[in-house]
Amino acid sequence: MRVLALLAVVVAALAVALVARGDTGFHPHMLIATALGVGLTVLLGTGLMTLAFLSSSSGHDEQASRFEENDES
Numbered sequence: 129m130r131v132l133a134l135l136a137v138v139v140a141a142l143a144v145a146l147v148a149r150g151d152t153g154f155h156p157h158m159l160i161a162t163a164l165g166v167g168l169t170v171l172l173g174t175g176l177m178t179l180a181f182l183s184s185s186s187g188h189d190e191q192a193s194r195f196e197e198n199d200e201s
Contacts, residue, residue: 132174140167 143166144159151158 134165136170
């Protein structure tokens, strides 16, 4: 989990650096919004992918598919 948080911070910092480099004026609200938006999006995406892999490896997906097969017959 720490690696995912570190990844989000690094990606957010990179996004803020790119936005700050492309703008001539200093707008702190825009930089804060960029950092929060990118950071939270990366955390959400990696968290959901982690849950998908965890669900697949723990066998929960197989239980759900067996339930659907029994429901159709």
